[in-house]
């Protein structure tokens with residue numbers, strides 16, 4: 501691609517200077533010096549761990565012909581074109597978009613952000629539009645889809661080059677719709693810069709990711725930036741039962757819509773009856789039975805309904821499809837034992853999600869059944885969640901087993917100790933520490949009696965345990981089924 505076309509999405513005021521010849525044909529783009537080959541454009545990004553500007557010389561050695569940077573750098577190589585921009589993280593999204601033919605402009609792209617519910621909402625939207633007969637794609641934590649073709653996901657929101665490559669695949673495969681999760685990390689690192697969104701959904705904001713954002717205020721600011729940057733042609737759909745729902749709408753140019761179970765809103769729902777296999781609900785005056793448990797899932801379904809309406813779909817058709825949808829992988833997945841107890845595998849790994857999923861279990865628990873919770877916290881991530889999650893688990897369960905969940909580079913025992921620090925001696929009587937997760941699940945199954953529910957929280961769809969940088973195969977569902985002989 502010609503260099504002028506490659507940088508055509510970057511506003512001229514965002515380009516500080518161009519040194520060297522402008523008439524260059526670029527053969528590829530990357531921000532990783534290790535991927536450079538002859539004729540590439542290398543975009544130097546200041547990383548969290550290292551600075552891409554330190555790899556410019558290496559990129560040139562490997563054949564880079566264009567260097568895009570935002571810090572002072574050695575520009576003495578006369579066979580290279582140096583483009584200094586104001587913000588390389590912002591520029592790379594626009595460059596990636598141009599390189600792949602601006603795919604987001606050819607799709608109805610909807611982004612979902614919030615602490616919990618992103619995967620569920622984005623996946624259900626994708627399922628609805630596939631069931632309605634459209635070509636559609638999905639970018640999510642669990643899996644990426646281009647129509648029915650599956651691609652493994654490495655991030656909740658991929659880096660700008662992979663992201664635009666996926667969107668281009670969707671365009672090529674004839675998709676009209678694309679649904680994606682937008683993580684706060686991605687907004688902060690500008691991975692979504694240059695994308696043209698048709699809509700943005702906000703689910704909720706509760707404590708998470710403080711290891712990265714530092715404070716809740718900065719976490720909120722990151723989420724809000726997504727809505728602040730939506731164009732007037734897009735819609736925003738926010739949950740106004742969350743105290744930050746209206747905050748998200750403050751500075752946006754986009755058309756504003758709201759959803760709620762409790763107050764006045766454009767899209768309203770009400771729970772009629774809760775049971776173990778689903779919930780009877782009313783959406784905008786229409787009753788239907790859905791195969792989801794938990795009020796939090798009614799919020800997710802309402803967001804899906806609202807977004808589908810805003811995308812122009814027929815109300816009746818959407819309601820019919822909603823009643824056929826099933827739970828997303830690793831979200832409230834139930835396994836019944838032959839002895840009459842139930843195990844639930846759920847991805848709840850924030851205090852709020854844990855409270856919600858335990859609340860949902862209590863709502864449908866049949867007479868006398870006890871709740872046994874197996875839960876851990878991830879290593880090298882927000883440590884302040886640990887005592888809170890232990891406390892919430894103990895408060896809402898009859899028995900808790902504290903265990904390991906992706907310890908990464910921390911000692912599993914010390915993570916469990918941080919959880920225990922949240923419990924007083926009385927609460928401690930309900931808790932047991934079994935660091936070995938398989939052993940913890942086995943012990944919960946031995947404790948369980950008919951009518952009891954075991955919640956195995958935190959890993960959901962994940963099929964690994966991340967220990968010291970190595971992902972060892974570990975699948976909560978598989979383990980439970982083996983133990984129960986299913």
Ligand SMILES: CC(=O)N[C@H]1[C@@H](OP(=O)(O)OP(=O)(O)OC[C@H]2O[C@@H](n3ccc(=O)[nH]c3=O)[C@H](O)[C@@H]2O)O[C@H](CO)[C@@H](O)[C@@H]1O[C@H](C)C(=O)N[C@@H](C)C(=O)N[C@H](CCC(=O)O)C(=O)O
Pocket residue numbers: 531532533534544545546547548549550551552553555654655656657658659660683684685686689
């Ligand atoms: C903390 C974080 O978000 N890090 C992300 C960030 O990495 P980084 O800034 O640390 O990159 P780096 O390794 O320091 O490198 C800086 C630059 O130098 C370049 N480099 C580096 C080495 C070299 O030899 N040559 C070279 O050119 C790199 O390619 C990069 O451009 O940018 C990378 C490229 O986009 C991401 O892959 C990486 O995600 C890491 C792996 C990660 O685990 N991120 C998680 C926390 C994350 O983003 N999670 C959210 C979801 C959270 C949730 O809701 O649960 C997500 O969207 O997935």
Ligand SMILES: Nc1ncnc2c1ncn2[C@@H]1O[C@H](COP(=O)(O)OP(=O)(O)OP(=O)(O)O)[C@@H](O)[C@H]1O
Pocket residue numbers: 614615616617618619620621641656681703704796797799800830831832846847848849852853854856857960
């Ligand atoms: N709307 C919601 N409100 C609160 N909790 C929810 C909601 N939806 C799902 N949850 C809980 O959060 C867990 C994670 O759900 P989901 O994967 O949809 O969220 P997410 O935002 O994609 O999370 P992550 O970014 O960490 O992948 C679920 O297993 C459930 O326990």
